[in-house]
Amino acid sequence: MSIDAEQVRRIAHLARIGLDADEADRYIGDLESILGMVERMRAVPTDGVAPLPHPIDLQQRLRPDVVTEADQRDLFQADAPAVAEGFYLVPRVVE
Amino acid sequence: MSADSTLAGWAARLGSGEISCRELAADCLARIEQGAHLNAFVSVDSQRVLDVAAERDAIPRAERGPLHGLPIAIKDIFCQAHTRTTAGSRMLEQWRAPYSAHVIERLEAAGAVLLGKTNMDEFAMGSSGENSHFGATRNPWDDSRVPGGSSSGSAAAVAAGMVPAALGTDTGGSIRQPAAFCGLTGLKPTYGRVSRWGMIAFASSLDQAGPMAWTAEDLAMLLGVIAGCDTRDSTSVDAPVDDYSKALSAPVSGRRIGIPSALLGADVAEPVRVAVDEARQTFERLGASIHEVALPTALAGVPAYYVLAPAEASTNLARFDGVRFGHRCSEPRNLTDLYLRSRAEGFGSEVKRRILTGTYVLSVGYYEAYYLQAQRVRRLIRDEFLAAFGQVDVILAPTTPGPAFALGEKVDDPVAMYQQDVFTIPANLAGIPALSMPAGMTGGLPLGVQLLGPHFGEATLLNLAHAFQQATDHHLERPSGVRE
Amino acid sequence: MSNWETVIGLEVHVQLATASKLFSGAPNRFGAEANRQASAVDLGLPGVLPVLNEAVVHMALRFGLAVEAQISPLTQFARKNYFYPDLPKGYQISQLDHPIIGPGRLEIVVGDQAKTIGITRAHLEEDAGKSIHDQLPGLTAVDLNRAGTPLLEIVSEPDMRSAAEAVAYLRELHAIVRDLGISDGNMNEGSMRCDANVSIRPRGERTLGTRTEIKNLNSFRFLEKAIEFEVERQIEVLEGGGRIHQETRLYDAQRNETRSMRSKEEAEDYRYFPDPDLLPVAITPKMIAEVARSMPELPRARRQRFCEQYGLSEYDARQVAADRATAAYFETCVAIAEDPKLTANWVMGELASILNRDELGIEASPVPAAALGTLIARIRDATISSKIAKTVFDIMVAEGGEPDAIIEARGLRQMSDSGELERLVDEVIAANPAQVEQFRAGKTKLLGFFVGQVMKATGGKANPQQLNDLLRGRLDGGG
Incomplete structure (x- = not known):
């Protein structure tokens, strides 16, 4: 499995993880060896086998449509990095 | 008779009044202090622990819960209201959870005294305890070795005698592997048996909380408290909770035990092979029958897991973006800079490695070949287990390929580290319960074997493990200096 | 006629009017102070x-039944992954494979033409929060109250061929979701939002042209204007030898134009996969049957019933059966008035113009349905003329009150005493000998003049029919 620097940059950007050049190089090697190990699994014959997203075959429980949550803004915002007037703040997003 | 340092032992002495809750808590706090070099705990609020213990002492006998006054350590992946909850990450170094996990509510309601939050591999990603922002945890049996991971601090805290029991989580072996490395008994329950509410997610379809202690008897006490349906977790199963303690003493004679020879084809250290073989003989002596079971796809579990778990993790960890809570980089230039640097600074290298792997396998062009294929392999593995449990009651297997390895030995080779999970991962993929128990020693280090059961077969696992522990002394081994 | 054919498909997001959110117990309400309705789940x-x-x-399911759709027995949720400050978890819980509502259809009427628009699918997803960019200098403020609000995204086939058809489709959807009670459909508050996929192709061409997607059209008028602009723009580009780029465009209502958004889409890779925190949802025949039992009458069925039961024309039926409130008003009214056509005229005419003038919904009509019904009944039983009825109606609008009381109190009842009327007719004929002569010489149009004179003398209270008959008798009879 070969991965190139461009792929790692693209994935890192999708995942919003900043990488410097050295790190990017290291992750190229890591991803190659991990995906190399994963190759073994790709060889398993699975024709006609349905994917299994959950190990237990159960169905979704439904919640009655009632309001159960009270306002806890102050508590939730106590450890927030930046808030003002109840809003969470981030650098201006240019539309 | 319960050994002194077990949960059951302390429960007896608390019940007889030989010791008070507060005295026991103080004793635990002192031992935590003495064992500080093991780096088992991330947060301990001594005053609060003593206050809670004193409150427990004031409870009239008739109103005491099943875990009255018993000191229990909590892996720092469980939210505890108004308490710092870090998941071993710089990302959450300063974050106080506004609510408690379901299991914490259950333990508190049962009267337990929560001693503190234990160290762990960051976001439960690791098999050695070395991937913590708060530094590696050391193994009480040999402090140059790892305690296993990711529930590293929970395992070390119990093994060092700081607490008689702890909670961990197990996504690919994170309860069982450290239990094996530290000479403990640990149980990963059936997926959906214990609510995941308030447990910081690593891989949602694999994560499960469970207890770690010296004996199966202690695990039964704890599981009875934490198991059960919680409507806040859609994957929490509404199935009756067995009386696990009562099930301990059921007869073993006539039980059918499966041996998966294909799995044993994996690289296993000779002492581990011997331990499994001796355990098999013990069960035979107890009247169980032994059968060969085929789990032909189980060895593909590691690669399937290292597709599925990172895939789920990569999106579970997207919420750590420096906007509403957690680490934010200083003076972000713009929104993208805020994301890139907050996450680059907040996450350690193993977490980044898994997020990148997971992002890759979910991305356009790879989803089918990696993610869906891994889910198909997952179904094969699960169905093979279900078929096997048509023939046998439990499956006996190693927990780990070998004993605890040296600190630093595998940090530079992620794939070698991942192979540590070869025996534990299949149970997570299949959602079945699995228990690791001490089964021998090698070079002064404990070894564990695993019992795997069908969905909701926890009572059977505990029954067989208890019978094994009645017949053997492996679970009585202690690191030097730790009371029996 | 243009050489180009327009092809339009709509994606409509409807906020569902639940008490609590899609996946949390936080209240689903509009207009709270920032982040006061964002629970731990909503905040991720x-x-x-x-x-x-x-x-x-x-x-x-109600919606699915209303558009005669296939309903999946098992539906599942997926995560759509992308980073944005108003998307708290870094992913939106949505549906990709196995949406809850499969293919269905909706009938619209444009002009006098009925047409069926295919519905591709409708799926559930959570709304995002709101980013406010102009409140604090250099900062974007994030309010997550809306995060987790349930949305039903309804995707149509590219079956519409004009802006008018697109508007008719959106109006029909709007009426349906309101009738079903699943949304307030309030477009100002964003309860219903629409994206339009627009392309053109040479008439007769079968393959679709490259489409653009116009985002966030929040009124019927904007939808119409945006499509009209975009079609003109595309024609200009193609006729000028250019190429249409698949892109997302934004409609600027102030300038009445669409313009390209920075195409962030290009780099996006949403990495959809089944949400492991949620299990497949079983839609059982029992659930569907229960929902079916509680279904209200839908606009199309109601229109049909109005034609049959009341003998209304298609046009009238479409007007008064357009939405449930208007239909209910009409039915209350007609039950008393006992004249469907006259009632339809009043509801669509006098009443509608008052409601329009005062910007009121029919639920808030100053004239209750029963009162209007009584008023119309008084026209029918000849207690008052249509003209007087308008006077009474104006009084009812301005001052309230029952029509009968107003008629009595103000002495507006038509003269039913033929002796009195005959006397007035005779007086008018006697006072206007010249006009009588001209009439008898063949200038019969002068009848109107005599009617006017007598009406003036009665203060408008004469029964017009009776007056006509009397005048004709007197004038023709030479008496």
Whole structure:
């Protein structure tokens, strides 16, 4: 499995993880060896086998449509990095 | 008779009044202090622990819960209201959870005294305890070795005698592997048996909380408290909770035990092979029958897991973006800079490695070949287990390929580290319960074997493990200096 | 006629009118102070989990039945992954494979033409929060109250061929979701939002042209204007030898134009996969049957019934059966008035113009349905003339009150005493000998003049029919 620097940059950007050049190089090697190990699994014959997203075959429980949550803004915002007037703040997003 | 340092032992002495809750808590706090070099705990609020213990002492006998006054350590992946909850990450170094996990509510309601939050591999990603922002945890049996991971601090805290029991989580072996490395008994329950509410997610379809202690008897006490349906977790199963303690003493004679020879084809250290073989003989002596079971796809579990778990993790960890809570980089230039640097600074290298792997396998062009294929392999593995449990009651297997390895030995080779999970991962993929128990020693280090059961077969696992522990002394081994 | 054919498909997001959110127990209400209705689940705090709201499933099923759609026996949720400050978890819980509502259809009427528009699918997803860019200098302020609000995204086939058809489709959807009680459909508050996929192709061409997607059209008028602009723009580009780029465009209502958004889409890779925190949702025949039992009458069925039961024309039926409130008003009214056509005229005429003038919904009409029904009944039984009825109606609008009381109090009852009327007719004929002569010489149009004179003398209270008959008798009879 070969991965190139461009792929790692693209994935890192999708995942919003900043990488410097050295790190990017290291992750190229890591991803190659991990995906190399994963190759073994790709060889398993699975024709006609349905994917299994959950190990237990159960169905979704439904919640009655009632309001159960009270306002806890102050508590939730106590450890927030930046808030003002109840809003969470981030650098201006240019539309 | 319960050994002194077990949960059951302390429960007896608390019940007889030989010791008070507060005295026991103080004793635990002192031992935590003495064992500080093991780096088992991330947060301990001594005053609060003593206050809670004193409150427990004031409870009239008739109103005491099943875990009255018993000191229990909590892996720092469980939210505890108004308490710092870090998941071993710089990302959450300063974050106080506004609510408690379901299991914490259950333990508190049962009267337990929560001693503190234990160290762990960051976001439960690791098999050695070395991937913590708060530094590696050391193994009480040999402090140059790892305690296993990711529930590293929970395992070390119990093994060092700081607490008689702890909670961990197990996504690919994170309860069982450290239990094996530290000479403990640990149980990963059936997926959906214990609510995941308030447990910081690593891989949602694999994560499960469970207890770690010296004996199966202690695990039964704890599981009875934490198991059960919680409507806040859609994957929490509404199935009756067995009386696990009562099930301990059921007869073993006539039980059918499966041996998966294909799995044993994996690289296993000779002492581990011997331990499994001796355990098999013990069960035979107890009247169980032994059968060969085929789990032909189980060895593909590691690669399937290292597709599925990172895939789920990569999106579970997207919420750590420096906007509403957690680490934010200083003076972000713009929104993208805020994301890139907050996450680059907040996450350690193993977490980044898994997020990148997971992002890759979910991305356009790879989803089918990696993610869906891994889910198909997952179904094969699960169905093979279900078929096997048509023939046998439990499956006996190693927990780990070998004993605890040296600190630093595998940090530079992620794939070698991942192979540590070869025996534990299949149970997570299949959602079945699995228990690791001490089964021998090698070079002064404990070894564990695993019992795997069908969905909701926890009572059977505990029954067989208890019978094994009645017949053997492996679970009585202690690191030097730790009371029996 | 243009050489180009327009092809339009719509994606409509409808906020469902539940008490609580899609996956949390936080209130689903508009207009609270910032972040006061954002629960731990809505904020995506560590350790929280989603649980599906039962009412949301029922509402989606109501919609599915209304558009005669296939309904999946098993539906599942997927994560759509991308980073944005108003998307707390870094992913939106949505549906990709196995949406709750499969293919269905909706009939629209444009002009006098009925047409069926295909519905591709409708799926459930959570709304995002709101980013406010102009409140604080250099900063974007994030309010997550809206995060987790249940949305039903309704995707149509590219079956519409004009802006008018697109508007008719959106109006029909709007009426349906309101009738079903699943949304207030309030477009100002964003309860219903629309994206339009627009392309053109040479008439007769079968393959679709490259389309653009116009985002966030929040009124019927904007939808119409945006499509009209975009079609003209595309024609200009193609006729000028250019190429249409697949892109997302934004409609600027102030300038009445669409313009290209920075195409962030290009780099996006949403990495959809089944949400492991949620299990497949079973839609059982029993659930569907229960929902079916509680279904209200839908606009199309109602129109049909109005034609048959009341003998209304298609046109009239479409007007008064357009939405449930208007239809209910009409039915209350007609039950008393006992004249469907006259009632339809009043509801669509006098009443509608008052409601329009005062910007009122029919629920808030100053004239209750029963009162208007009584008023119309008084026209029918000849207590008052249509003209007087308008006077009474104006009084009812301005001052309230029952029509009978107003008629009595103000002495507006038509003269039913033929002796009195005969006397007035005779007086008018006697006072206007010249006009009588001209009439008898063949200038019969002068009848109107005599009617006017007598009406003036009665203060408008004469029965017009009776007056006509009397005048004709007197004038023709030479007496």
